[in-house]
Amino acid sequence: MMSGLHRCSSAPLKNGLPPQELLDDLCSRFVLNVPKEDQQSFERILFLVEYAHWFYEDNTVEKNPSLKSFSLKEFTSLMFNSCEVLKPYVPHIDDIFKDFKSYKVRVPVTGAIILDQTYERCILVKGWKGTSWSFPRGKKSKDEEDHACAVREVLEETGFDVSGLLSKEEYIEVIFGQQRVRLYIIAGVTDDTAFAPLTKKEISEIAWQRLNDLQPASDDVISHSVTGLKLYMVAPFLKSLKSWISKHAPPVASKSDSSHRGFSVWKAKNSSLGSSSTSVDNQHTKPISDPHVAETGPSPVDETGPGKSFRNFSFNTGSIIQAMESAFSS
Structure with a gap:
């Protein structure tokens, strides 16, 4: 498996979009390299994508300001279009994201x-x-x-x-x-x-x-x-x-x-509202870099709501992981 974002040395694409190598790494760290039970519903998957989004915004963009900042919905679309195991579900991404938002307000x-x-x-x-x-x-x-x-x-x-x-x-x-x-x-x-x-x-x-x-x-x-x-x-x-x-x-x-x-x-010294500094600036990172920790999404709730037809699914990550490992070992 890829060891971290330091391996992603490619320059960002035009318009500040992240390089595919970076997206592959985020997918590997936050979507593929997790316990199987966290791959059994789109709600769990979207929580993992949200953690990847936090990591991208708080670490990657901050270290490389030329990269574009995304809303969660934009970032979710980017991940689904870039991650091989999620690509088959791109046509349903609007329903999946709507279902996720509905799920979050019930947690x-x-x-x-x-x-x-x-x-x-x-x-x-x-x-x-x-x-x-x-x-x-x-x-x-x-x-x-x-x-x-x-x-x-x-x-x-x-x-x-x-x-x-x-x-x-x-x-x-x-x-x-x-x-x-x-x-x-x-x-x-x-x-x-x-x-x-x-x-x-x-x-x-x-x-x-x-x-x-x-x-x-x-x-x-x-x-x-x-x-x-x-x-x-x-x-x-x-x-x-x-x-x-x-x-x-x-x-x-x-x-x-x-x-x-x-x-x-x-x-905060540099909030989006431009508030002035009155104290120590925010220098710590949300502890989400390890997707194996307990914070992998809340317990399941009511099994109804938009997108319920996509609620139970699983994908085979073995071939994807093997291909990625082969690519990075060559």
Whole structure:
């Protein structure tokens, strides 16, 4: 098998498209060289393609800016058209991608609501693109427990390890359509705690936000706070969070109002929004380079939805691997 992207020395094609050698390597690393159970459905395959996309954007493009950056859908089309085992399914790629998007919104999500010592502020993160804020959270991986997913996702998005503070019984859960979102309450974190994401191009800012500032602008406009923050994924948790706080005395009494205003604790230097630097730049990579790890896609969910006729399939990679090995050993 090919050992890594360092073997791909070919210059990128015109218009910044990656060379075939690079695409072959990505296909080998992220699609072919995985356990067979992860090749049994297009949902699993698309998760692997998504990991290849992250690796390409976070590593390859960053090291070679002449290469073109792609959306996930564009990159998926590129991989299907370039990878021999996926080429037969190119005519169905629109249905496959639509099915994948539908599948993703049904995968359970977990994360954490991190409160300061007065229970008056919480940590929110802002995505790399757009202006919406949310609690740090993410989708569960295959066979992953809820609390383990929360610890992993919070660590990736904030650099803060909540494993020693998390109680499996202290959480708030909300159902969004077909998706379950569970957020564990992590209370009593000091406001001088260092935060910085361990992933690239996913989080553009981390901030302590005052809970009073997160109140909906009105009963009719619950997606925005009184201060104008976009809170689509925050507002549904606030009522239950207030109820929890009313039953638990904070370890530190409230101070003056001015000393507990919200403030940013980390901001990316070079986000797509052009935000200025206020802290350490994001220098770490999402840990996806090894497709053998447990994070190879979430557990199977409801077997219905668009593209279901493509849900069960397998392909023989033996001949492809043998041909690739022969080509690189000659």
